[in-house]
Amino acid sequence: MTKQLITLNVNGERHEVAIEPHWTLLETVRNHLRLTGSKEGCGTGDCGACSMLVDGRLLTSCLMLGAQADGCQITTVEGLTQNGTLHLVQQAFIEKGGVQCGFCTPGMIMAAKNLLDSNPTPGIDDIREGLAGNLCRCTGYAKIYDSVLAAAEMMKARAER
Amino acid sequence: MAQETITREQEREREYRNVGKPVQRPDGAGKVTGETVYADDIQLPRMLHAKMLGSPYAHARITAIDTVAARQHPGVEAVITAADLPDYKLNASNRRGIIFPQDEVLFHGQPVAAVLASDPHVAEEALGLINVSYEALAPVVDPIEAMKEDSPLVRSALHDVDRSEERGHVTVDVAEKEQSDKPSNIASDMNFKRGDIEAGFAEADCIIEGTWRSGMVHQSYIEPHSTIADYEASGELTVWTSTQAPFYIRDELAQTLGIPENRIRVIATEVGGGFGGKIYLTELLVAALAMVVRRPVKYIMSRREDMLAATPAPFAQVEMKTGMKRDGTLTAVQAKLVYDSGAFPGAPMLPGCLLAGGYYKCDNLDIKGYEVLTNKVSVGALRAPGAHNATFAIESHMDMMAKQLGLDPLEVRLKNAVEEGDPLPSGQPYPRIGLKECLEAIGNSEVWKRRADSARSLDTSGRAGQDASRRRGIALAAGGWMGGLQPASAICVLNSDGTVNVTVGSADITGTNTSFQQIAAEVLNVPLDMVSVTTGDTKTAPYAGMSAGSKTTYTVGRAVKLAAEDMRRQMLEIAARRFEAKPEDLEVADGVIRLNGAEEKNLTFARLGKLSTNFAAPLPAILGSGAITARKMAPGFTVQAADVEVDTETGEVTVLGFALAQDCGFAINPMSVEGQMQGGASQGIGIALSEEMLYDSEGRLLNANLLDYRLPTTRDLPPIEAIIVEVPSEEGPYGARIVGEPSIVAGLAAVGNAVAEATGARVYEGPITPERVLRALGKI
Numbered sequence: 001m002t003k004q005l006i007t008l009n010v011n012g013e014r015h016e017v018a019i020e021p022h023w024t025l026l027e028t029v030r031n032h033l034r035l036t037g038s039k040e041g042c043g044t045g046d047c048g049a050c051s052m053l054v055d056g057r058l059l060t061s062c063l064m065l066g067a068q069a070d071g072c073q074i075t076t077v078e079g080l081t082q083n084g085t086l087h088l089v090q091q092a093f094i095e096k097g098g099v100q101c102g103f104c105t106p107g108m109i110m111a112a113k114n115l116l117d118s119n120p121t122p123g124i125d126d127i128r129e130g131l132a133g134n135l136c137r138c139t140g141y142a143k144i145y146d147s148v149l150a151a152a153e154m155m156k157a158r159a160e161r
Numbered sequence: 162m163a164q165e166t167i168t169r170e171q172e173r174e175r176e177y178r179n180v181g182k183p184v185q186r187p188d189g190a191g192k193v194t195g196e197t198v199y200a201d202d203i204q205l206p207r208m209l210h211a212k213m214l215g216s217p218y219a220h221a222r223i224t225a226i227d228t229v230a231a232r233q234h235p236g237v238e239a240v241i242t243a244a245d246l247p248d249y250k251l252n253a254s255n256r257r258g259i260i261f262p263q264d265e266v267l268f269h270g271q272p273v274a275a276v277l278a279s280d281p282h283v284a285e286e287a288l289g290l291i292n293v294s295y296e297a298l299a300p301v302v303d304p305i306e307a308m309k310e311d312s313p314l315v316r317s318a319l320h321d322v323d324r325s326e327e328r329g330h331v332t333v334d335v336a337e338k339e340q341s342d343k344p345s346n347i348a349s350d351m352n353f354k355r356g357d358i359e360a361g362f363a364e365a366d367c368i369i370e371g372t373w374r375s376g377m378v379h380q381s382y383i384e385p386h387s388t389i390a391d392y393e394a395s396g397e398l399t400v401w402t403s404t405q406a407p408f409y410i411r412d413e414l415a416q417t418l419g420i421p422e423n424r425i426r427v428i429a430t431e432v433g434g435g436f437g438g439k440i441y442l443t444e445l446l447v448a449a450l451a452m453v454v455r456r457p458v459k460y461i462m463s464r465r466e467d468m469l470a471a472t473p474a475p476f477a478q479v480e481m482k483t484g485m486k487r488d489g490t491l492t493a494v495q496a497k498l499v500y501d502s503g504a505f506p507g508a509p510m511l512p513g514c515l516l517a518g519g520y521y522k523c524d525n526l527d528i529k530g531y532e533v534l535t536n537k538v539s540v541g542a543l544r545a546p547g548a549h550n551a552t553f554a555i556e557s558h559m560d561m562m563a564k565q566l567g568l569d570p571l572e573v574r575l576k577n578a579v580e581e582g583d584p585l586p587s588g589q590p591y592p593r594i595g596l597k598e599c600l601e602a603i604g605n606s607e608v609w610k611r612r613a614d615s616a617r618s619l620d621t622s623g624r625a626g627q628d629a630s631r632r633r634g635i636a637l638a639a640g641g642w643m644g645g646l647q648p649a650s651a652i653c654v655l656n657s658d659g660t661v662n663v664t665v666g667s668a669d670i671t672g673t674n675t676s677f678q679q680i681a682a683e684v685l686n687v688p689l690d691m692v693s694v695t696t697g698d699t700k701t702a703p704y705a706g707m708s709a710g711s712k713t714t715y716t717v718g719r720a721v722k723l724a725a726e727d728m729r730r731q732m733l734e735i736a737a738r739r740f741e742a743k744p745e746d747l748e749v750a751d752g753v754i755r756l757n758g759a760e761e762k763n764l765t766f767a768r769l770g771k772l773s774t775n776f777a778a779p780l781p782a783i784l785g786s787g788a789i790t791a792r793k794m795a796p797g798f799t800v801q802a803a804d805v806e807v808d809t810e811t812g813e814v815t816v817l818g819f820a821l822a823q824d825c826g827f828a829i830n831p832m833s834v835e836g837q838m839q840g841g842a843s844q845g846i847g848i849a850l851s852e853e854m855l856y857d858s859e860g861r862l863l864n865a866n867l868l869d870y871r872l873p874t875t876r877d878l879p880p881i882e883a884i885i886v887e888v889p890s891e892e893g894p895y896g897a898r899i900v901g902e903p904s905i906v907a908g909l910a911a912v913g914n915a916v917a918e919a920t921g922a923r924v925y926e927g928p929i930t931p932e933r934v935l936r937a938l939g940k941i
């Protein structure tokens with residue numbers, strides 16, 4: 001199989017990767033860049049565990065080919081932590097018990113960040129709508145709602161300071 | 162026998178420092194950053210990827226397998242069929258006892274061959290080049306049909322059924338009767354009897370009969386089954402696997418492969434959700450492949466494979482007849498429970514039978530259970546296996562009888578609820594339990610209070626009566642679970658800086674290591690961060706049973722408490738010798754041991770650590786150990802209330818609110834206890850409304866993906882209200898009892914009762930889909 005050289009800008013770092021045309025963005029990032037934070041729960045776009053931000057849009061990276069992301073700016077869960085400091089969404093998930101087994105968490109956190117970026121003061125209904133593409137089997141979502149509400153509060157408090 | 166109920170407030174007065182308080186999980190940081198390593202994140206040098214070829218038939222005979230083309234495919238390292246496997250002890254009664262079937266395939270998706278390659282895509286491509294010749298056999302799909310004398314047989318006859326895995330989930334003193342005489346699809350049956358059932362019906366003023374069906378459901382952990390195995394030149398086998406049961410796997414692998422247990426290392430990697438479904442499944446297969454190729458082998462099930470060929474939870478049909486007197490006294494429970502076990506024995510018929518007659522005092526019982534084989538994937542545990550199926554029946558009947566007699570559903574349950582000393586259907590008496598307390602607690606939930614409000618306004622229409630086709634109903638159901646029992650142990654060591662390491666052998670699937678940290682820190686009276694807890698592998702950790710049956714905190718937690726107490730005692734004895742005092746005169750706080758009344762006489766943990774670890778140190782290293790056996794059950798009860806709206810035009814049911822009260826004995830970490838309760842309840846709601854594995858008449862699974870098998874999403878679930886009830890257990894640490902499983906038990910029954918409350922129509926089959934609602938309403 002002939003490989004194709006593409007450029008991926010992942011979490012602010014530029015990578016040139018030789019990929020095969022059928023590799024998904026998820027496997028390219030996980031297996032070849034060795035950024036294994038993003039998870040594969042289904043491979044068919046149904047669970048959201050592989051969610052990444054691609055040029056600012058929340059996408060299920062298991063459904064996107066690596067080649068389609070050539071030249072794109074990609075943020076994965078690893079990109080949210082700055083100089084060892086957790087993103088407030090990450091902090092809120094720990095504090096409010098939004099994490100159990102953790103397998104949905106990277107995708108859920110990307111979806112939550114995406115929601116808060118566009119709506120900094122979401123109500124429960126907005127959260128239920130904004131996270132509807134991400135399955136969590138452990139929490140029943142209750143503590144995830146709490147986490148997102150808390151993250152919004154924390155972000156507001158930070159902005160006011 | 163009066164129940165001693167210690168309220169939460171009274172507990173708090175005892176002023177625990179670390180237990181009973183919400184604590185963040187130390188593993189949270191790794192999980193929110195993506196640092197945590199799950200099995201699929203591990204890459205080993207020279208590792209090969211395995212892909213499996215599954216049977217397209219539910220029942221067939223393999224006549225030939227041609228692998229030549231696949232073996233020649235560029236990049237393929239090996240193609241393995243039954244003929245290429247290493248010697249192993251075949252056990253035809255157990256799914257895991259057959260790596261690849263020799264001839265007879267028993268369910269759709271059963272793996273028959275593997276391809277190994279460094280590139281998983283290459284392995285996948287080569288699967289298509291394997292040519293298996295099958296002779297199709299008649300599949301047996303419906304368990305009720307399968308019980309008939311003239312039914313074709315699911316498979317050749319079985320002997321010596323292995324039930325060790327089931328026992329991990331529920332441990333009670335009962336022996337099942339295996340069917341041995343004439344070949345039949347009924348793998349086992351049982352019968353619990355008490356009193357005189359006919360006399361019970363004769364005294365009843367109200368008799369209800371119903372047949373209740375509940376669909377086959379899948380655990381649907383978001384991380385599929387994931388396993389890596391490596392068989393080293395030294396003859397040591399290492400297995401990294403997403404499992405709840407590392408020691409159980411080790412023991413099984415040792416027996417099956419003939420390797421001593423001390424040469425097998427099972428490393429339970431972080432489990433991305435288990436719920437009873439990740440006990441022992443792919444490990445033998447992957448280990449065998451690694452033994453053949455002498456290279457590390459990784460096998461990650463695709464979602465489709467996981468749906469087709471893991472261990473989902475069974476379909477069950479419960480025929481029930483119950484009687485009640487006008488005053489609400491339950492007089493008779495008669496039931497026949499049929500569990501569809503799939504192609505191998507192991508269905509949770511026993512707990513189903515115990516629970517069908519186990520929630521209420523009743524003098525007359527006749528409960529029969531049947532475990533029936535079919536050509537479907539064999540079933541396993543899903544959080545309180547078998548319980549929701551039985552609960553659907555008895556809890557619907559309680560509501561129906563109450564309604565017919567004009568009684569309050571909560572009062573009727575309180576009147577009959579089992580208490581300490583009451584017998585289970587098996588005759589074994591209940592220890593202290595908290596069903597009554599849960600019934601009382603649910604009465605105070607927001608959801609149940611709304612019911613009182615809506616009853617006052619006598620308005621059953623939804624959303625403030627905007628739309629007459631939307632009907633609202635609030636109802637409840639009770640449920641319970643016995644839990645499993647297994648020995649456990651723990652060690653606790655003092656480091657040279659005075660911090661403490663605790664090592665256990667139990668996989669941490671629910672935050673149990675955080676609870677152990679709290680327990681050890683409580684005993685030692687130190688801040689939490691002075692204690693760190695690790696799950697070791699089967700070569701380094703002290704023994705623990707499987708993290709299943711809700712028993713991890715209940716059993717391993719006791720061992721951790723003993724280990725910390727042992728360490729504390731040793732430290733006090735050393736200090737007492739140094740101060741020439743008695744250990745009783747010493748106090749320990751914040752890592753310092755002091756002699757009461759003599760402040761200058763003190764010894765820090767850090768000093769003790771140095772004195773017991775440095776070069777030429779005077780003291781031996783300080784190591785506390787704790788080991789227990791658990792013989793007393795600590796059943797967990799729950800009562801759950803559902804507030805639903807039914808669209809009588811479309812049949813759609815929307816959950817507007819859901820509350821559950823659950824007796825946890827003592828919530829060591831209330832945050833994780835609530836999380837367990839809400840998570841289990843959400844799975845109960847999924848079972849109630851949308852989850853069902855659908856098989857066609859040929860036994861092929863039709864919805865092997867997460868789009869067509871519908872898990873609850875955020876759109877489906879309002880925030881679930883969790884009310885912790887604490888009736889202490891007799892043996893658990895600080896009174897803790899089983900927690901993980903009861904929460905799933907009552908959702909189907911509660912939602913079913915709420916739908917009936919809303920519409921006046923009963924849906925006798927779960928999940929309660931729009932189609933079934935419309936049928937019940939007579940609209941289709």
Ligand code: FES
Binds near residue numbers: 039042047048050063
């Ligand atoms: S892995 Fe991409 S949506 Fe599930």
Ligand code: FES
Binds near residue numbers: 099102135
């Ligand atoms: S925390 Fe386990 S799937 Fe969400």
